[in-house]
Amino acid sequence: MNTSSDRFGDYSTIVVFGASGDLAKKKTFPALFGLFREGELPSTIRIIGYARSKLSDEDFKSRISANLKGVTNENKHKVQEFLNLCSYHQGAYDQPEGFKDLETEIKKYEDKHSITKPDRLFYLALPPSVFTAVAKNLKEHVYTKEGRVRLVVEKPFGHDLASSRELQKDLAPLFSENELYRIDHYLGKEMVKNLVVLRFANEVMGACWNKNYVRSVQISFKEAFGTEGRGGYFDDVGIIRDVMQNHLLQVLTLLAMERPVSFDPEAIRDEKVKVLKAIGDIETDDILLGQYGKSEDGTKPGYLDDETVKSDSKCVTYAAIGLQIHNERWEGVPFVMRAGKALNESKVEIRIQFKPASKGMFNSVERNELVMRIQPDEAIYLKINSKIPGISDQTSVTDLDMTYSKRYSKQFWIPEAYESLIRDCFLGNHSNFVRDDELDISWKLFTPLLEHIESKTGPVPESYPYGSKGPKQLRSFLNKHGYVFEDQGSYEWPLTTPNVKGKI
Numbered sequence: 001m002n003t004s005s006d007r008f009g010d011y012s013t014i015v016v017f018g019a020s021g022d023l024a025k026k027k028t029f030p031a032l033f034g035l036f037r038e039g040e041l042p043s044t045i046r047i048i049g050y051a052r053s054k055l056s057d058e059d060f061k062s063r064i065s066a067n068l069k070g071v072t073n074e075n076k077h078k079v080q081e082f083l084n085l086c087s088y089h090q091g092a093y094d095q096p097e098g099f100k101d102l103e104t105e106i107k108k109y110e111d112k113h114s115i116t117k118p119d120r121l122f123y124l125a126l127p128p129s130v131f132t133a134v135a136k137n138l139k140e141h142v143y144t145k146e147g148r149v150r151l152v153v154e155k156p157f158g159h160d161l162a163s164s165r166e167l168q169k170d171l172a173p174l175f176s177e178n179e180l181y182r183i184d185h186y187l188g189k190e191m192v193k194n195l196v197v198l199r200f201a202n203e204v205m206g207a208c209w210n211k212n213y214v215r216s217v218q219i220s221f222k223e224a225f226g227t228e229g230r231g232g233y234f235d236d237v238g239i240i241r242d243v244m245q246n247h248l249l250q251v252l253t254l255l256a257m258e259r260p261v262s263f264d265p266e267a268i269r270d271e272k273v274k275v276l277k278a279i280g281d282i283e284t285d286d287i288l289l290g291q292y293g294k295s296e297d298g299t300k301p302g303y304l305d306d307e308t309v310k311s312d313s314k315c316v317t318y319a320a321i322g323l324q325i326h327n328e329r330w331e332g333v334p335f336v337m338r339a340g341k342a343l344n345e346s347k348v349e350i351r352i353q354f355k356p357a358s359k360g361m362f363n364s365v366e367r368n369e370l371v372m373r374i375q376p377d378e379a380i381y382l383k384i385n386s387k388i389p390g391i392s393d394q395t396s397v398t399d400l401d402m403t404y405s406k407r408y409s410k411q412f413w414i415p416e417a418y419e420s421l422i423r424d425c426f427l428g429n430h431s432n433f434v435r436d437d438e439l440d441i442s443w444k445l446f447t448p449l450l451e452h453i454e455s456k457t458g459p460v461p462e463s464y465p466y467g468s469k470g471p472k473q474l475r476s477f478l479n480k481h482g483y484v485f486e487d488q489g490s491y492e493w494p495l496t497t498p499n500v501k502g503k504i
């Protein structure tokens with residue numbers, strides 16, 4: 001696979017802002033360690049954690065070491081080697097002093113290694129309220145014209161179209177689009193990265209990937225836990241901003257875009273933008289909204305039981321949205337995105353249901369369905385009709401199954417999303433990052449819907465029990481959008497023992 005590369009040098013500096021925070025502890029530092037452990041980061045780089053909290057180097061290191069993953073007896077020495085590369089720098093986000101000191105510290109390291117063209121990666125693991133202040137101070141005090149600078153920004157990139165544009169307007173004069181890496185961590189997930197290959201490296205897939213064969217497409221995100229502990233954050237956000245406007249929409253664009261001319265990041269992102277532009281307005285009767293209540297047995301709390309949320313909150317914790325893509329390939333094919341918290345299971349998957357086989361020989365065979373499970377346990381399987389083996393002349397549904405855990409050995413390293421994306425930043429590959437125009441169109445699409453939902457007269461979400469499959473109307477909503485729940489007959493997974501007899 002050709003991917004463009006502009007790799008940083010061996011004496012680069014990575015600064016993680018918000019290093020005392022949750023994301024840094026749970027994702028950023030574990031990902032940096034994972035890359036180091038696998039030899040994907042040079043052993044000579046410098047990693048600096050920056051935050052306002054008063055922490056000694058030891059405090060900081062013990063904080064980050066608690067979450068490092070993939071440590072075995074054979075590689076445990078790598079933990080200390082990694083920690084030796086790290087240090088902590090205390091400073092404010094809105095005052096120049098901390099940044100000036102940071103510049104001195106980085107320069108000292110670069111001078112020691114005679115680096116004249118520095119490579120500096122700044123990772124903002126920070127609330128968006130301080131993005132601009134940090135970006136300004138970085139530009140003024142820690143930027144290098146001689147070398148290369150990359151700025152990684154975490155979601156949320158705004159709250160709606162206006163605030164997203166405001167943020168863009170603030171960042172644009174400071175860092176060029178080429179220097180900006182907007183992370184959507186779903187783009188770093190293995191199965192999401194495989195979509196381009198699955199579609200465009202397999203003629204058989206390409207041939208049926210259109211309105212002539214596909215009846216409906218679903219992108220489904222389910223979490224088996226509620227907003228426990230994050231209600232305060234979630235109440236202003238809701239499930240649509242939290243995972244749909246970004247993660248699921250990114251998956252949809254990769255699923256629906258035309259073939260890019262190459263693996264060049266701009267070629268890929270150009271195609272994503274084209275398909276985003278072809279998505280029709282979201283109709284208000286094409287949505288299903290829910291909010292979870294207590295579990296049926298009363299052991300799990302309802303959303304409104306969280307003291308950090310407004311007692312009469314209409315915050316949406318479940319949404320299903322029907323979309324149409326108005327282009328030659330997809331006209332008339334319903335795309336449904338659905339996402340919910342506090343459901344019966346945690347699973348993210350794509351389901352492409354094909355049109356039924358022609359009648360005549362087979363009057364009751366089921367529709368083919370291609371499932372790509374993003375998590376847990378990545379898998380691609382195609383449900384097909386097959387003759388029941390043996391003396392039977394009946395058909396049954398079975399599957400062509402590529403479950404990664406069965407197909408690839410456990411010794412084989414599949415990077416976590418953040419590992420994969422930080423590696424891309426280091427290599428200078430923008431393919432899996434969100435470009436400014438993608439962001440703008442995605443907010444244009446979702447802002448009217450959000451305004452409708454959040455207006456005083458907006459719809460009241462249907463209550464569903466914690467631990468259930470979601471709102472009761474889901475089944476009819478999916479039917480309305482072309483998805484047929486097939487009678488699975490003798491389908492069993494993973495092993496089938498058909499209970500049928502042949503005709504004499």
Ligand SMILES: NC(=O)C1=CN([C@@H]2O[C@H](COP(=O)(O)OP(=O)(O)OC[C@H]3O[C@@H](n4cnc5c(N)ncnc54)[C@H](OP(=O)(O)O)[C@@H]3O)[C@@H](O)[C@H]2O)C=CC1
Nearest residue numbers: 018020021022023024051052053125126127128154155156
């Ligand atoms: N946590 C997660 O799993 C995910 C987070 N994100 C995004 O990543 C970013 C960071 O998230 P997370 O680590 O959870 O956030 P935190 O709330 O943990 O904030 C990170 C650090 O920023 C500083 N900080 C917090 N609040 C403020 C404030 N009001 N003003 C100035 N500084 C503040 C604190 O450091 P100090 O006071 O020491 O300076 C804190 O340790 C956010 O944009 C979030 O939306 C995205 C996906 C997942």
Ligand SMILES: O=C1O[C@H](COP(=O)(O)O)[C@@H](O)[C@H](O)[C@H]1O
Nearest residue numbers: 155185223242243247348375417
């Ligand atoms: O961005 C977010 O994503 C997580 C889900 O990410 P995953 O990698 O665990 O699937 C979600 O729980 C969170 O609410 C949201 O902010």
